Amino acid sequence: MDLTEHYNQLYKTSSESILKQNYSLDSKINDPSDSRFGITLLLRPNEKIKSNIQLFLNELKAIEPNQYYYPDSDIHITVMSIISCYEGFNLNKIHVEDYIKIIEKSLEDLSKIKIEFRGVTASNSAIMIQGFPSDETLNTLRNKLRENFRNSTLEQSIDSRYSIATAHSTVMRFTEKLQNPEKLIEVVEQFRDYNFGEFTPDKLELVFNDWYQREENTILLKDFEL
Incomplete structure (x- = not known):
């Protein structure tokens, strides 16, 4: 996949939809009864990058203060959604150690992962940093x-929603009607090619998480050193 082309096409389609007021709102983000949970393998950017992201988010907050913005603690890149969040899932349904063994096997002889966060893109319900x-x-x-999970008998839903191929990080979600879509897109345009920084993660995290990866609902199951 050509990531630049993918992000550009996504931005073109989504920004046009936002300007036409044809965007989607996330109705569950403030719903305390939301019981969608799953397990995810993820990595997190370093502090300098998160600080740069917050500078961008502050610009958006000045225009759209009532939307949902990710705090530093929740910013991440999904490496693999192993069990996609669904209602009623809990850790009693699986044996975590079996999942850890498969991930450890998958990490054997792996080179260092390096990711550059450069520019921003959008969906019709969110703003994302391009990785x-x-x-x-x-x-x-x-x-x-x-391959390793499909060759196992463990519960998993890898690629069930879509086949993950990007390295983006969602940082803002639309939760209510936008006050000024034109100004929002104007600010996003200013950061379309902004260099947020490059990082080489020293670990991956296996977590039990809610749909939004909120820290207060996340349980760290295992750190994997890289």
Whole structure:
């Protein structure tokens, strides 16, 4: 996949929809009864990058203060959604150690992962930071995870929603009617090619999480050193 082309096409389609007021609102983000949980393998950017992201988010907050913005603690890149969030899932349904063993097997002989956060894109319900892996290491890991989990009998839903191929990070979600879509897109345009920084993660995290990866609803199951 050509990530630049993918992000550009996504932005073109989504920004046009937002300007036409044809966007979607997330109705569940403030719903305390939302019981969608799953397990995810993820990585997190470093503090400098998160600080740069917050500078961008502050610009958006000045225009759209009532939307949902990700705090530093929740910003992440999904490496693989192993069990996509669904209502009623809990850790009693699985044996975590079995999942850890498969991930450890998938990490054998893996090179360092390096990702550049450069520019922003959008969907019709969110704003995202564009991530660009420096090589095929992340894709190699994802393919190993796919193969190893499919060859197991463990519960998993890898690629059930879509086949993950990007390295983006969602940082804002629309939760109510936009006050000024034109101004929002204007600010996003200013950051379309902004360099948020490059990082080489020293670990991956396996977590039990809600749909939004909120820290207060997340349980760390295992750190995997890289």
